[in-house]
Amino acid sequence: MFGLNKIIPVEPNINFLGLRRNFLIFSILVIFISIGLLSIKGLNLGIDFKGGTLIEVSTKNTSIGELREILSSSYSDVSLQEFGNENIILIRLQNKSNQESIETVNSVKNLIQDKVVEFRRSEFVGPTISSELLFRGFQAVSFALIAILIYIWLRFEWQFGFGAVVALTHDVLFTLGLLSILNVEFSLATIAAILTIAGYSINDTVVIFDRVRENLRKYKKLELVDLFNLSVNNTLSRTIMTSLTTLLALVSLFVFGGEVIRPFALTMIIGVIIGTYSSVFIAVPTLLIFKFRPQDEDD
Amino acid sequence: MKNYPIWKSFTVVSLVLLGIIFAIPSIIYDENSENWFLKNKINLGLDLQGGSYLLLEVQLDVLYKEELDNFVDSVRLISRDQTVKIEKIDIQENEVIVSFPNIEKIKDIRDAFFQMYRGVTLQINNNKLSIKLNDEYRKIIQDSAIKQSLEIVRKRIDESGTKEPLIQRSGKKRILLQLPGVKDPERIKDLLGKTAKLTFHIVDNGNTSALQNNLAPFGKIIVPDMYDENTKYLLDKRAVVGGENLVDAKGSFDQTEGHAVSFRFDTEGAQKFGKVTTNNIGKNLAVVLDGVVITAPRINSAITGGSGIITGNFNAQEASDLAVLLRAGALPAPLEIVEERSVGAGLGADSIAAGQIAAIIGMVLVCIFMTLIYGIFGALANISLIVNLFIIISLLGTIGATLTLPGIAGIVLTIGMAVDANVLIFERIKEESLKQTKVFQIVKNGFDRAMSTILDANITTLIAAVLLFAFGSGPIRGFSITLSLGVIASMFTALMLTNFLVYMYLSFANKKELKL
Numbered sequence: 001m002f003g004l005n006k007i008i009p010v011e012p013n014i015n016f017l018g019l020r021r022n023f024l025i026f027s028i029l030v031i032f033i034s035i036g037l038l039s040i041k042g043l044n045l046g047i048d049f050k051g052g053t054l055i056e057v058s059t060k061n062t063s064i065g066e067l068r069e070i071l072s073s074s075y076s077d078v079s080l081q082e083f084g085n086e087n088i089i090l091i092r093l094q095n096k097s098n099q100e101s102i103e104t105v106n107s108v109k110n111l112i113q114d115k116v117v118e119f120r121r122s123e124f125v126g127p128t129i130s131s132e133l134l135f136r137g138f139q140a141v142s143f144a145l146i147a148i149l150i151y152i153w154l155r156f157e158w159q160f161g162f163g164a165v166v167a168l169t170h171d172v173l174f175t176l177g178l179l180s181i182l183n184v185e186f187s188l189a190t191i192a193a194i195l196t197i198a199g200y201s202i203n204d205t206v207v208i209f210d211r212v213r214e215n216l217r218k219y220k221k222l223e224l225v226d227l228f229n230l231s232v233n234n235t236l237s238r239t240i241m242t243s244l245t246t247l248l249a250l251v252s253l254f255v256f257g258g259e260v261i262r263p264f265a266l267t268m269i270i271g272v273i274i275g276t277y278s279s280v281f282i283a284v285p286t287l288l289i290f291k292f293r294p295q296d297e298d299d
Numbered sequence: 300m301k302n303y304p305i306w307k308s309f310t311v312v313s314l315v316l317l318g319i320i321f322a323i324p325s326i327i328y329d330e331n332s333e334n335w336f337l338k339n340k341i342n343l344g345l346d347l348q349g350g351s352y353l354l355l356e357v358q359l360d361v362l363y364k365e366e367l368d369n370f371v372d373s374v375r376l377i378s379r380d381q382t383v384k385i386e387k388i389d390i391q392e393n394e395v396i397v398s399f400p401n402i403e404k405i406k407d408i409r410d411a412f413f414q415m416y417r418g419v420t421l422q423i424n425n426n427k428l429s430i431k432l433n434d435e436y437r438k439i440i441q442d443s444a445i446k447q448s449l450e451i452v453r454k455r456i457d458e459s460g461t462k463e464p465l466i467q468r469s470g471k472k473r474i475l476l477q478l479p480g481v482k483d484p485e486r487i488k489d490l491l492g493k494t495a496k497l498t499f500h501i502v503d504n505g506n507t508s509a510l511q512n513n514l515a516p517f518g519k520i521i522v523p524d525m526y527d528e529n530t531k532y533l534l535d536k537r538a539v540v541g542g543e544n545l546v547d548a549k550g551s552f553d554q555t556e557g558h559a560v561s562f563r564f565d566t567e568g569a570q571k572f573g574k575v576t577t578n579n580i581g582k583n584l585a586v587v588l589d590g591v592v593i594t595a596p597r598i599n600s601a602i603t604g605g606s607g608i609i610t611g612n613f614n615a616q617e618a619s620d621l622a623v624l625l626r627a628g629a630l631p632a633p634l635e636i637v638e639e640r641s642v643g644a645g646l647g648a649d650s651i652a653a654g655q656i657a658a659i660i661g662m663v664l665v666c667i668f669m670t671l672i673y674g675i676f677g678a679l680a681n682i683s684l685i686v687n688l689f690i691i692i693s694l695l696g697t698i699g700a701t702l703t704l705p706g707i708a709g710i711v712l713t714i715g716m717a718v719d720a721n722v723l724i725f726e727r728i729k730e731e732s733l734k735q736t737k738v739f740q741i742v743k744n745g746f747d748r749a750m751s752t753i754l755d756a757n758i759t760t761l762i763a764a765v766l767l768f769a770f771g772s773g774p775i776r777g778f779s780i781t782l783s784l785g786v787i788a789s790m791f792t793a794l795m796l797t798n799f800l801v802y803m804y805l806s807f808a809n810k811k812e813l814k815l
Contacts, residue, residue, distance in 0.1 A: 056646065102492065102636055106485055120646035122484065126637035129354065133772075140770035147762045155755055189705055192767055192775045196712065196782065199763030203716075203756040207723065210752045238726045241672065242719040245665045249715025252661035253708060258653030260646075261708050268712065 012233045016280055017225050017288075023281040027170060034177025041180050046187035047123060049137070051130035053093040053104055056083060056121040057112065064089055070111055075104075084259035088120070137191040141172065144195050148202050156209055159290045164205050167283035171201045174274045175267065184263050193267035200246070201275030204239060205283040211235050212287065228284050243276045303802045311799045314791070315686050321693030339696045344703035346774055347651050349644035350479040355491060355634040357448050357472045362440050362632045363393075363432055370395045370416070370430050375517065377411045386426070394431040402426045441472060444631040449474060452634070454627035455490050474634070484641040486620075494589050494633050495624035497542035500534035501575070502583035502595055509533050525591040526612060532592050534585050539575045541629075544568025548626050550619035556610040558618040562625060569605025577601035588621075654707035661711050662688070669718060673725055679800040680721035683792040687717050690788040691781060700784075703777030713785025719756070720793030724749040728813070738805055738813045746798055753793065757786050 047054050059067065064080050067089060071078045075093060083090045093104055105122055125133070145168055153161040172194055179186060211231040219227055247269060254265035324332075324340040332338060345352050367390055374397050378385050387398040399405055405428055409421050412430065418439065420431040445468055452474055456464045465477040481487055503509075503519060510533050515521045518537070524530035544564050551561040564572055576584070576598050585595040586609050593611045613621065666684065669677035691710060695702060728745030735741060764786065767779035805813075 058645070102488055105639075109485065118643055118645050120643045122639065122641045124636070124639040126635075128356075129638045136770045136772075140766050143770070144763050144766045147766060148759055151759060151762060188771070188775050189708075189778075192705060192771065192778050195763045195767050196760075196778075199760035200716070202759040202763075203719070206755045206759055207752055210755060234730070235726075237729075238719075238722050241722045241726075242716070245668060245718045245722070246712070246715035248664040248668060249661035249711050252664060253657045253711045255657075256653060256660055257657035257708065257711065258650055258704075260650060261653075261657075261704060264705065264708055 012236050014233060014236070015229060016232045017229045017285060020281065020285040020288075024285065027174075027278075027282055030177065031170060031173050034173045034180070037177050037180040043176065043180055043186040044183045046185040047092070047125045047130070048188045049130050049134045049186065051094075051125050051127045054121070054123045055091040055105065055108060055119065056088065057091065057116045058088050058118045058120055059115055060087065060117050062115040067091070067112055067115060070115070071108065074107070074111065088259070133188060137188070140191060141194060141198070144198055145169070148198065152202070152206070152209075156213060159287060160209050160213075163283045163286035164202055164209070166286045167205055167278040168198050168201060170278050170282050171197055171271060171274050174278075175271045178270050179267060182266075184266055187263065189261075189264040190267050193264050193271065196268060197271030197275055200272055201278060204242070204275055204279040207238060208232060208235050208279055208284060212284070224288060228287065232280055232284055239276060239280065243272060246272050303799070303806070308799060311795050315796060318686060318690035318693050321697050322689040325692050325696040341692065341695045342699060342701045343647075343651075344701045344706065344774060344777055345477060345479060345640070346642050346704045347647045347702065348479055349642050349647040350477065351481045351484040351487060351639065351641040353476040353478070353484075353488070353491070353636055354469065354638035355452070355474045355476065356637045357441075357444055357474070357631075358633045358635055359437075359441055359444060359472055362444055363437060366432060366440060367395050370419075373415055374408070374412060374428075374430070377408050381407060381411070383408065394429055397428045397430070399426050399428070445472060445474070447631045448634065451628050451630050452476070452491060455623060456487070458623040458627055459487060459490055461487070473637070480644075481641070482644075484639070488636060488639070490620060490623065491634055492636070493624055494630045495542070495627070496589055496629040497545070497625060498538035498587045499540050499572070499575075500536075500538055500585045500587055501579055502585050503533045503535060504583065506533055522585070522587055522590065522592050525588070525593050532585055532595060534587070538587075539584070540564065540568050540571045542625060543628065544571070545625055548622040550615065550622045551608060552615075553608065553610070556608070558613040558615050559608045559610045560613070560618050560622045560625065561606065561608045563606040566605075569603070572605065572607075573601060573603035577603070650704050650707075654704065654711070658688075658707065658711050658714065661714050665714055665718060669721075675804065676725055676728075676801065679804060680718055680725070680793075680797055682800060683721060683797045684714065684717055686796055687785070687788050687792045688714065690792070691784050694784050694788070695781070700780050701777055702781070703774040705774045706777030706781045709778040709781030710785065713782060713789065716760075717785060717789035717792070720749075720753045720789055721797055723753055723756075724793060724797065732813050736812065738810050739802075741813050742801055742805065746794070750794065753790060757790055760786050
């Protein structure tokens, strides 16, 4: 209609695979840096996984400094942070035991009662729960990877499954590394974001693999590198379109969706970009390792 | 309408209409509606409507320890009956080891003990009798404790005036509570944090040396005062009567004593209470709540009416809360709060507003983008997208799912991802249009070729969503529900509705060639 669809040619011919070495080196480097960051700096664990108390208050005519002064006289490990705007303040405390925390919430509330308009939220996660949540989170992510591997294996050849899981693992580690650098809070919602990224990235990969499989049947004489290039090019406009519409929705969520959901939206934005990159530059080149032509014709 | 079967049009149109009609209750959102149709609205999660989520853990260790103490008392009684001396009693984490100076009657004691506690593991080793809490015995204690606790928690929450609470067992030793609309979670936590074990004991004023040495003789206990830790009382260990015999308790006000709790016993309790007060005139009677003495008034006369009042330094709220606790009964073991998430109504409303804005703006952006890229076809996909949103809302409403803040995020994400199926189809159509000129054949091939890709791609997303549901908790489950429904709805809207709309458009516009 406006001719914008012509920006991406119907049959583009970009040599993605020719660049594979550069991107492979880049990704391997990133993965090593990510693993390094995760083991040295670690993630900014929220109370879901670290345990502790979080209280969100809205104040009137009270600066964060004043509140800090009141609270730090009673608690040494209290940290305060503005949340969205200067009238909303997050108070975080580490507690050693469950009982202590219950008393803490009460006494914090009493200390700052007259400075506060509304107690918007109070959360407490005990030490046993936080380690359980962390364990379950890991369980969910690993099961998801395995289940996706099995599905791809059933629908494609096992080599495709391998390529998909390499790409997925890459996405998860890359995203975690960025979360560590950016110091984004790692919460239950982040686990949800990572699983969704896994789902999204695999979705992207599957669309390209689907085309690879189709082209493998169609062009029996074509060099594998050329065939993969063709497949990536065939699906390129779809890959870009879907990433863009998803990013549009996520940016809207990031900007307008409120402070609580912002880390989730940010994680998803990072993940969608990485997932799109990995489908083209990691998942497909991985297939080259195998130098295969499928022997079977499954339809 | 070339090639398009009537039944298919009918199915598509009626499903779309159903999707829109059943979204109405959630869009109107009349909270108190009793209308059968308007009742099918989305449930808002605690993070959106405000309320408290609490996870409580029953402190079973306390019970196991109590049971070991019971073992000790019983062994003492049995030995006394059989006139056997005990050399030493050793209480360990999981067992009691009783040493006797000689082994003659040790088997009799074991048998007598077994009569009282069937199921425990008893072992004789020379002059030592070991009584062990085995796993089955612990499980019996555990199950009955959780069952009782659930019942008491339910009563207490009901008494506190919370509407529509959800109270259920979670795992082996936890109780999960969802309390919508609770404004003061601290008060609820206070109510749940007390065991509320009430007992009445005769005070032993004759033995001051025991108090000085802080060593209670057999059959007695030392209990501190509620208000002053240094004041201690020596009491008969055996309670005269306990909270289980109460039938009613109320906060009351007494001119001379201030706020108090008045109570009434059942027949059995009244008889016991009457008998003890008759026989012990002049002595003091201690009222013990959760291991501390609230008050220990002198018995001036026999109390046979079966009712009385407990005074202490209460204020009105404390007196009425204590009455609530006494009416609901005592917990078998203390409850510990291991997780709490309370959201005020203000934050919830803000989250809903922000979520709506994000969804609408995301939707508008995606629609503009689709129209820019695909023109008329993009506009058709936009209709599918909007219908998709209605279907998600109506499905959430009719299956009674709970919408949480991450759930809203799932909907916004779905808006972005739902057009994927349409994009796949349009790209295929674009490719097909290079190969041939027959308009309807192009469209048919486009949809057919895209089908298997759409299925593969969406099923992988569904796998992730289902696992999220299986391992996630509370709000995160809300996300996986909206994501799954969104994915399913998007497959329907793309493969059926967009398909229908494209055919309709091509028939009516009578297009001879197709350029995308």
